[in-house]
Amino acid sequence: MLVFIIRRLLQSMLVLLAVSIVVFVGLYAVGDPVDILLPDDANQSERQAAIRSLGLDKPLITQYGIFLGKAVQGDLGTSFVFNIPSIELILSRMPATLELALCAMVIAVLIGIPLGLWAGLKPGSAADEVITTGSILGFSLPGFWQGLMLIMIFSVWLGWLPSNGRGTTGTIFGIETSFATWDGLRHLLLPAINLALFKLAMMIRLTRAGVRETMPLDFVKFARAKGVSEPRIVLVHVLKNILVPIVTVIGMELGSLIAFSTVTETIFAWPGMGKLIIDSINKLDRPVVVAYLLVVTMMFILINLVVDLLYATLDPRVRLKGVSE
């Protein structure tokens, strides 16, 4: 097990290196941050000074070399805009994004799996029709539109929930979070639902398909032939079998929720990483963008690792490479 984890972490170093090169070169090609950072009336010598102080006068390869040298020491550069270490900036925004993503995922799983089971067990029934149609809507309506509708209905018309910002936060175990206060929770609800809807549709689809695929299998019939009750067949025999694909998708989707919650964070003015990255891209704040993408890549790698480990516990037939030998 340990060998497997170490091997995977070493592999991830290579991935991070590759990502950093691609991102660095890509951003270099996009545009010149100096144009955006300096006031329009800045003169030529001010320009030169700014370029030199940001290290942009050196050739690309040297710039990358300097970046890499610092990166291995944990320094991913300093934000052009905020003038603080970019990694610090990102970490300060991370809790807001993480709590939003986790909350969305919990909503999607807790509602999606039961609905998917219900629909899958009664294919063609009215309940199935409603649930499946709903999931198609969840899939096909654009996320930003769903977000605007949520704001319109629950904030503007009904006035039940706030639609802007994070509200009051408290601390739980030393982490600043919206879960700690009632106001925080109220602020969290709409953006979390907005993020959750697509994933919810996906959970429904996945669970429904899994149930439909598993129910006709012989081992279900054999369990019935033993006299096992229907609830136990569904909740133990069937669910445990379809959990493997579900866990994979939860893992992948959790990564994408964390990484790409930008639209929702923008709509709801949620002060998370997604909003930060959009602002940073607009200002061509290269160190922040690079650091952000590296952090996100690392997160994907970690989630993948956890998913693979979960796999092995859920499905006894899966052997982790490097463990069985």
Place this chain on the structure above:
Amino acid sequence: MTEPLLVIRDLETHFDTRQGTVKAVNGVSLEVSRGEVLGLVGESGSGKSITGFSILGLLDPPGRIASGSIRFKGEELVGASQERMRRLRGKDIAMIFQDPMMTLNPVLRIDTQIIEAIQVHDKVSHKAAHARAAEALRRVGIPSPEERLKAYPHQFSGGMRQRVAIAIALLHSPALVIADEPTTALDVTIQAQIIHEMQKLCAESGTALIWITHDLAVIDSMGDRVAVMYAGRIVETGAVRDVIAAPAHPYTRGLIDSVPSRNHRGQRLAQIPGMAPSPLNLPQGCAFNPRCTFADAACQVVPDETDLDNERNGRRVRCFHPIRLAQETVS
């Protein structure tokens, strides 16, 4: 005079499909006595499995029992409640399936799967159930059962998996076991071992057995009585010895002639000409008539099951022109 353990009368099991109604079981009548081994033989698609599932109430939609009666220990099972059927399954009637790779749940440990089968019918502690599970594995010849209980199905060979399934089926010493081609997926040596042990175990506990197979040779080696099925109907029933020595139905005759061991060396195997009919488009009258060398105008109606004259042992045949011994000596 007590009624036999299982009495099926005019059972019709239908599947309503988009192409039409498939009469998978089309008027089957059968009896099984206590402790008896009945072979249910027929080509693939003849309705053997569906007959078995009908008895246990395990039909998946759109399958349904359209009419007929299934009486088990005098109790009518057609129309019995779901809960009644669930209590019966595994306790009084058990079933074993064809593919041992598929019948055990791949993600649950063997002990989980055996213990749940015990506890669903008997209120016993987990510890007592565990001990019974180990004993059950030992009975079917699985070495070091305590260790094997902790294993997952994929860690067993096909033969061992089928032994586990048999152990589960016999847990509650049911009065009847329906074995649906349980050895078809296994190789010949293991097949013979399992048949032998299954016979022994059922004899010990007085369990009756419906052994479903497409292979008459298997029934020859184990059955008391045989019922031959063709296109959803029983076409011939009788004691195994009688039927194999002198098949009366042309289809049974064809089956016997195509069993390799019964032919003299060097002689070509006789295959039944033609193909099994499509269940959606059965021939008019006797469903075997397009393939039958004895067919004539009379065969355009469905023949009834009739007692073969001068026969005892409940020998019945569904044919207008049954083959008789005398006829055979002439030809």
